[in-house]
Amino acid sequence: MKRIGTIFLIIYLCIFITNRTYAQNRVLHLNIYEPGQPKLNITVIPPIFLGKQTDYTNATKEIIDKFYTVFLNNLSYLPFLNVIDANEIIGGININGVTLNKIDFGKFILNKIDLLITIGWNIVENRNLKIEIRCFDVYTPSLFLGKGYILNKDEQTYLAANKFCGLFMKKLTGKSGFFNSKIAYVKKLEDGSKNIFISTPQGYFQKQITFFKGIVLSPAWSWDGKKLAFTYLSNGHHKLLLWSIDGTLKDIFIPGNTIISPSFTPNGRICVSSDMKGNPDIYLLDEHFKVEKALVNSWAIDISPSFDRSGQKMVYVSSIYGNPNIFLYDFKAKKTIRISYMGKYNTNPCISDDGKYVVYSTLTESGHRIVLCDLDTLEEKLITNGPKNDEHPVFGPDGYFIAFTSNRTGIYKIYITTKDATLPRVVNTGNGEATSVAWSKTPF
Amino acid sequence: MLKKVCFHLIGLLIIGFLMVGCAKKKITSYPQANTQETKNTTLTQEDLTKKTTNNMKAGVTQNGKIDEYTVNSQELNSENVTSTSKKIVLPENDKKELKRMIHFAFDSYELNSEAKDILKKKAEVLLKYPSIKLIIEGHCDERGTEEYNLALGERRARAAYEYLILLGIEADRLSIVSYGEERPLDPRHNEEAWAKNRRDEFKIIY
Numbered sequence: 001m002k003r004i005g006t007i008f009l010i011i012y013l014c015i016f017i018t019n020r021t022y023a024q025n026r027v028l029h030l031n032i033y034e035p036g037q038p039k040l041n042i043t044v045i046p047p048i049f050l051g052k053q054t055d056y057t058n059a060t061k062e063i064i065d066k067f068y069t070v071f072l073n074n075l076s077y078l079p080f081l082n083v084i085d086a087n088e089i090i091g092g093i094n095i096n097g098v099t100l101n102k103i104d105f106g107k108f109i110l111n112k113i114d115l116l117i118t119i120g121w122n123i124v125e126n127r128n129l130k131i132e133i134r135c136f137d138v139y140t141p142s143l144f145l146g147k148g149y150i151l152n153k154d155e156q157t158y159l160a161a162n163k164f165c166g167l168f169m170k171k172l173t174g175k176s177g178f179f180n181s182k183i184a185y186v187k188k189l190e191d192g193s194k195n196i197f198i199s200t201p202q203g204y205f206q207k208q209i210t211f212f213k214g215i216v217l218s219p220a221w222s223w224d225g226k227k228l229a230f231t232y233l234s235n236g237h238h239k240l241l242l243w244s245i246d247g248t249l250k251d252i253f254i255p256g257n258t259i260i261s262p263s264f265t266p267n268g269r270i271c272v273s274s275d276m277k278g279n280p281d282i283y284l285l286d287e288h289f290k291v292e293k294a295l296v297n298s299w300a301i302d303i304s305p306s307f308d309r310s311g312q313k314m315v316y317v318s319s320i321y322g323n324p325n326i327f328l329y330d331f332k333a334k335k336t337i338r339i340s341y342m343g344k345y346n347t348n349p350c351i352s353d354d355g356k357y358v359v360y361s362t363l364t365e366s367g368h369r370i371v372l373c374d375l376d377t378l379e380e381k382l383i384t385n386g387p388k389n390d391e392h393p394v395f396g397p398d399g400y401f402i403a404f405t406s407n408r409t410g411i412y413k414i415y416i417t418t419k420d421a422t423l424p425r426v427v428n429t430g431n432g433e434a435t436s437v438a439w440s441k442t443p444f
Numbered sequence: 445m446l447k448k449v450c451f452h453l454i455g456l457l458i459i460g461f462l463m464v465g466c467a468k469k470k471i472t473s474y475p476q477a478n479t480q481e482t483k484n485t486t487l488t489q490e491d492l493t494k495k496t497t498n499n500m501k502a503g504v505t506q507n508g509k510i511d512e513y514t515v516n517s518q519e520l521n522s523e524n525v526t527s528t529s530k531k532i533v534l535p536e537n538d539k540k541e542l543k544r545m546i547h548f549a550f551d552s553y554e555l556n557s558e559a560k561d562i563l564k565k566k567a568e569v570l571l572k573y574p575s576i577k578l579i580i581e582g583h584c585d586e587r588g589t590e591e592y593n594l595a596l597g598e599r600r601a602r603a604a605y606e607y608l609i610l611l612g613i614e615a616d617r618l619s620i621v622s623y624g625e626e627r628p629l630d631p632r633h634n635e636e637a638w639a640k641n642r643r644d645e646f647k648i649i650y
Contacts (some may be wrong), residue, residue: 194626215626217590217591217594217624217626218590218591231594233623233626236579236581236619236621236647237621238621238622257598257601257619257620257621257622258594258595258597258598258620258621258622260591260594260595260598261591261594273595275598275602278602279599280595280598280599301592301595301596301599303591303592303594303595304591304592317591317592323551324551324592345551345588347588347589347591347592348589348591348592361589363587363588368589391589391590392589392590435590436590
């Protein structure tokens with residue numbers, strides 16, 4: 001009888017010690033590039049005021065409420081998280097404070113929460129707002145990430161939320177970029193002109209940066225995120241223009257009537273398609289924006305170059321086999337291979353920074369769809385399903401998120417998905433058609 | 445005795461259940477704990493703020509550069525494509541002939557027999573009026589993608605340009621431009637509209 005009790009006691013101790021060691025030693029890390037990753041359950045406790053109740057006004061409370069909304073919205077873009085509403089926590093979310101020692105993690109373990117976020121706030125000098133965000137690993141329990149922010153104006157709620165979420169994603173997955181990069185896109189205005197706007201991938205800080213009466217096409221970011229090259233079409237002429245972050249605009253003269261799909265190489269050169277020799281071919285410009293050499297030169301249409309970060313790989317569109325298809329050129333091996341075999345009309349390729357994947361659009365019977373091609377296996381798979389047309393995919397700086405344009409609701413808008421075909425989310429670009437999305441490579 | 449054994453077995457089951465609950469998350473576990481994590485737990489609110497405020501201020505300011513994206517780009521001075529020379533009065537029939545559009549099949553820039561006949565008649569008019577010039581505009585339907593349509597529009601315009609040169613028109617009297625899918629004649633989204641939009645338009649320069 002006693003022996004049985006002793007045996008069970010030893011087993012209990014072994015299990016508890018092993019379990020505790022596991023919990024203490026574990027490091028939260030998700031490999032978002034591998035298939036079948038499970039979701040982590042996360043809950044965010046509504047902001048807790050750390051000062052005296054009389055210290056703040058309704059206006060301040062509105063800012064903190066807005067921060068909470070923006071923060072939750074940011075987390076909802078991460079498909080590897082399952083954001084649990086704090087009100088759904090069984091037993092309530094009552095905590096004694098925002099720090100580790102003031103939280104009873106037991107009930108969160110019972111609710112199967114992996115990560116718990118607390119937001120503490122207070123009023124500091126000059127009526128500024130101090131926000132402290134702590135993310136706890138519930139099972140350890142330990143602080144996973146903690147940051148503080150001083151906000152002095154309303155718009156900084158977005159900046160602080162982006163900053164924390166960027167660090168959070170980096171720590172959890174090893175990659176960042178979504179929350180600290182910019183997208184550029186072309187928007188059709190009421191006067192019929194098309195101009196470039198920039199914003200964050202969630203649609204925050206939308207700003208018009210060109211003010212032409214004609215049509216702007218195909219913006220492309222430089223790798224340092226400080227320049228945008230694009231085609232301008234007006235009064236019977238194509239021009240290649242270069243916008244810089246200081247607001248200057250440079251008109252680059254390229255021989256030929258048709259200037260299509262500029263792109264930057266990782267070392268800052270511009271690559272563009274021009275018909276200077278009778279066909280749209282792909283040319284590399286030198287540092288003085290003069291044509292240095294042809295990179296792709298054939299009797300057919302050659303457009304849309306895209307480079308990986310090493311500069312060793314370039315993907316592009318060529319109709320050399322009759323229909324537009326995607327080709328990969330390896331500068332080191334000096335070898336070209338065709339990589340698109342799905343359908344007969346494949347365009348708009350974009351290679352990931354690490355050179356492992358290519359996304360492009362393919363024309364199916366139901367419209368254009370986005371294809372992801374693994375360059376190791378050349379396996380192609382559809383990652384969008386319409387309806388109508390999904391076009392012009394581009395990788396985000398992390399090589400995980402993908403932006404594309406779609407008219408699935410009747411009007412072209414920008415959508416965000418991932419290489420794992422996450423349900424696309426529309427980017428808030430305001431009224432009017434939004435197309436030709438470009439995603440900055442280097443985080444700002 | 446039996447009751448106690450049962451009690452212990454239930455206890456074991458509960459622990460097992462809890463462990464399975466933890467393990468299902470397939471989170472990569474490393475042999476050594478990250479010491480940084482442990483240190484972080486000791487941070488007080490004050491420490492946290494002190495340590496991070498400066499960084500955050502920098503970060504916020506850095507991100508704030510979005511406000512500095514002020515742009516003074518102005519509408520470029522468009523080149524004037526119309527000549528200042530004396531305007532020739534073309535008979536209405538000839539004008540109509542010069543402006544007559546030609547059409548193409550989907551994803552094609554091949555001139556069909558009808559297009560060739562139209563171009564032959566244009567050449568006759570152009571030969572009659574040597575000072576007249578033409579801008580050939582290539583257009584596409586909406587079904588292709590933007591960049592490829594810009595290239596296809598160029599090929600369509602160039603197809604007409606090269607055929608007119610073969611018919612004896614000097615190259616310096618002709619110029620081409622592609623509008624891709626940007627200027628549809630018919631905004632509808634059906635086969636009839638697409639067929640109308642796959643075209644070359646011709647603009648007369650006097």
